[in-house]
Amino acid sequence: MRRLAYLVPLAVFAVVAVYLALGLGMDPRSLPSVLINKPVPEFALKPIKGYERGFTSEDLKGKISLVNIFGSWCIACRIEHPFLMELKKRGTIPIYGIDWREEDPIAGPKWLAQFGDPYTLIGDDPESKAAIAFGVTGAPETFIVDETGTIRYKQVGPITADVWEETLKPLIDELRRRSKAG
Amino acid sequence: MRFVIIMLLVALAPIPAAAVNPSEVLADPVLEARAREISKDLRCLVCQNQSIDDSDASLARDLRVLVRERLTAGDSNEQVVAYVVSRYGDFVLLNPPFKGTTYVLWLAPAGIALIGIVAVVVFFRRRQGAAVAPAGLSTEEQDRLANLMEDEDR
Structure with missing residues (x-):
């Protein structure tokens, strides 16, 4: 029994070591969103330059959609962009865009003209009004919003084909099944 | 200047x-x-x-x-x-x-300090107890020691 007592420090060390080792593998930037299963914040964004309609929280009611925060200055958004175009082509789900923090109001529209516009509606958010309301910490971030206007998931970082197949699509399918059953 | x-x-x-x-x-x-x-x-x-x-x-x-x-x-x-x-x-x-999810964060330092204090107290109590115990060798042990010392001298 006395012998076993000497093993206690070792056991404590082992537990701490395991936790620290797990911590090393975690990304301190991927914060859990507190907005999951909460209603989308209310916002009303003006259109970006050259576009007629802006984007408000009302536009999200009645269907499952993606809300994508992007910016022409954001390199990861550039990586994500072709896949959003692909999603638009497939017509799986409407994608709404929040053009975040453009220094030059023409930069966003120019970027979309060059690479294509995958968005149903786009709002201009030069002062992070909507971005802060969504708890955004960087771009790109994408939210899955269900037909009741409730946030169901937050994707931090670009949507790639893998992210789509493994995470987003199964979630969206599940939401669709549930909304049909309800 | x-x-x-x-x-x-x-x-x-x-x-x-x-x-x-x-x-x-x-x-x-x-x-x-x-x-x-x-x-x-x-x-x-x-x-x-x-x-x-x-x-x-x-x-x-x-x-x-x-x-x-x-x-x-x-x-x-x-x-x-x-x-x-x-x-x-x-x-x-x-x-x-200070709430449910952060109890570990706030209480761990005090808890660890407490464990340390308990360990130190136990350690010194034991040592005191050991010092009171009769020191010195039994007759058998003294014989063995004497034998060893003789071996050394040779």
Whole structure:
């Protein structure tokens, strides 16, 4: 029994070591969103330059959609962009865009003209009004919003084909099944 | 000479490194002071170990502006902080609150210190007990020792 007592420090060390080792593998930037299963914040964004309609929280009611925060200055958004175009082509789900923090109001529209516009509606958010309301910490971030206007998931970082197949699509399918059953 | 030294001291004096832009500062000094106070406790989400008061990140700037807008609109300090927490979670608070999920964080240092104190007390109690126990060798052991010493001498 006395012998076993000497093993206690070792056991404590082992537990701490395991936790620290797990911590090393975690990304301190991927914060859990507190907005999951909460209603989308209310916002009303003006259109970006050259576009007629802006984007408000009302536009999200009645269907499952993606809300994508992007910016022409954001390199990861550039990586994500072709896949959003692909999603638009497939017509799986409407994608709404929040053009975040453009220094030059023409930069966003120019970027979309060059690479294509995958968005149903786009709002201009030069002062992070909507971005802060969504708890955004960087771009790109994408939210899955269900037909009741409730946030169901937050994707931090670009949507790639893998992210789509493994995470987003199964979630969206599940939401669709549930909304049909309800 | 004295003038030069004074000028040098002035030039080298540490300047408080707040990131607040002159254009962001509110006209009302009381509100501005409250805004600064709130900003010091809010984490910049981009450079995570700085407050939004210290950070040059554009998101930090927009959060500072938001804090000031809310104060101007008549929010209390608590209301402003509650809004930001409702968007980003407790993580934005540089001083985490004492509640269910943070008990380990707050109590672990005291707990570990307590374990240490108990261990030290137990250790010294035992040693005292051991010192009281009769020291010295039994007859058998003294014989063995004597034999060994003889072997050594040879």
